[in-house]
Amino acid sequence: MRVLGIDPGLTRCGIAVVEGSIGRPLRLIAADAIRTTPDTDLPQRLLGIERGIEDWLDKYEPEAAAVERVFAQHNLSTVMGTAQASGLALVCAARRGLPVVTHTPSEAKAAITGNGRADKAQVGTMVARILGLDGPPKPADAADAVALAICNIWRGGAQSRVARAQQDFARKVELARRARGR
């Protein structure tokens, strides 16, 4: 199973692809951050994020996607951009009929380190150990995206199967909608 992980952000959107399944070694396919600069206007920045995600979907053809769930309580100055980037990530995956789920930061941390309050360094260390890397993926946003993908593979089955069933249903509704000539 090949999973795309996305740690949404406007300035740096972490993105990663991990391959594997529960109980077998995982392999890091790619990890990076999509960047946009604050001197560009918001619509163009969001468009840049969308294009970046689309490029990754085209290139790595993941079978599922995991996106970090964003909370309004977090850093107020960046939360709106983060929410907008997360919405785009969800839509990009849903548009292709991929099952897409959200994980909270603590779910991802707990899956990787056993501790939902682990710090970034600990997550990075464990990500590197799990994937057999020399060091944590960089930048930190990329490592967080990797952790989300791993979390998704390990929490695996159940959640993705529900999401996939919902996708199948939505696809049938869409086909029916098109058949009606809309």
Add this chain to the structure above:
Amino acid sequence: MRVLGIDPGLTRCGIAVVEGSIGRPLRLIAADAIRTTPDTDLPQRLLGIERGIEDWLDKYEPEAAAVERVFAQHNLSTVMGTAQASGLALVCAARRGLPVVTHTPSEAKAAITGNGRADKAQVGTMVARILGLDGPPKPADAADAVALAICNIWRGGAQSRVARAQQDFARKVELARRARGR
């Protein structure tokens, strides 16, 4: 000038098209709300919003778009969905190369009623009066979207010209990117 106004929301996303220019009578082309139900999962809801906006862009071919600016301070329980819907609205417009600007709720209210703190009823009444309608467009989200489109036409020129210049620049960058074979 034909302007698309969007009052972003996940359950009801107000959307409207108004035609006209500064100093001339304005005409309401259409106003409604795109709806999604809370029992659908988030990615599918966002996809529904995106498709709805795309349908309007296809059907009415506006030359510019105005989207309400969302603030993190607002209703915490709905702000994330609203932010995600607004991001989609910005991207849908930007993807087609339309100049797109955001207006705060007070900017729209002040443009329509002269008072940035006007209530919904007052905005609805003035929208109906400006457009020569028998009553305010319904639901209220549709009326808010109309107000945004009117605000955009009246604040008009300057802001849209800047946005258009940015779009032209972005398009050239994109063409250069494609020419490089990415």
